[in-house]
């Protein structure tokens with residue numbers, strides 16, 4: 001029997017960004033299938049000529065993130081904020097190890113900066129915005145990048161609306177209008193290497209995303225999806241030049257449950273235990289006042305759903321009564337057991 005077996009990885013559909021933007025009808029069926037099946041797909045950005053998402057621009061973002069995290073801890077901590085912040089706040093920071101992580105009794109293992117799209121759009125001169133220095137210096141790049149991701153999100157929402165026959169007020173772009181207030185943000189995350197110290201937390205707890213769509217750029221594996229209808233976890237391996245895109249709770253609810261918000265988490269990948277994982281994640285969320293109804297018939301404003309979800313992330317431990325909001329499943333917290341995992345790799 002081999003000592004090592006390859007960890008299970010998910011097979012996802014690949015959607016061409018070039019086609020999505022120039023002839024969306026050509027990808028509409030695949031896109032709908034991906035969003036109703038696993039709720040995850042790869043977005044192939046290599047055939048899209050817009051400079052803001054070219055390989056070199058994404059590399060530039062990774063340089064920015066590294067410079068940012070090299071700041072002294074007290075400088076980063078000065079940007080700490082909770083989710084009840086003002087709509088004017090451009091940047092907020094969370095230290096590693098504040099919330100529950102995917103391993104029982106251990107905290108999360110990532111620090112994160114959030115850059116909020118709405119206030120950032122209104123900044124005329126990013127060099128003077130209220131943000132850490134590396135973000136001020138490259139503020140125009142961030143604005144261009146977020147604006148490109150917004151356009152792509154709208155193309156996806158438009159295509160899905162047409163496929164699902166959502167028109168008028170139900171058309172998904174009508175709750176994601178450019179320039180309207182929302183908590184949409186670009187997250188810059190840094191996962192600590194696993195196993196360097198017993199005190200350090202691990203990864204990212206099992207969750208569904210609160211918002212509409214998430215675009216993940218990363219070059220270190222660790223992200224896993226719970227395959228629909230099973231308790232089986234599969235790694236979603238990074239692909240060069242591709243974003244990993246997934247549907248969140250808001251889109252699930254705005255589509256009356258037709259689009260799937262899949263459970264996912266980040267845990268150490270066997271060959272990457274000692275690598276620092278950086279993730280750039282664009283988290284699209286509906287306008288603050290957009291309304292949807294949850295599975296129990298309760299009406300939510302988009303912003304309140306977001307606050308509820310982050311209240312759970314911010315707690316030291318998982319309260320079982322919160323599990324259905326966190327993971328979409330009653331009494332299921334999707335913990336990762338390092339001992340069982342070690343036995344299978």
Ligand SMILES: O=C(O)CCC(=O)C(=O)O
Pocket residue numbers: 187189204209214216218222223264266279281
């Ligand atoms: O870091 C990753 O690969 C995934 C991040 C994620 O799931 C999130 O930010 O919601």
Ligand SMILES: [Fe+2]
Pocket residue numbers: 207208209214264
């Ligand atoms: Fe997520």
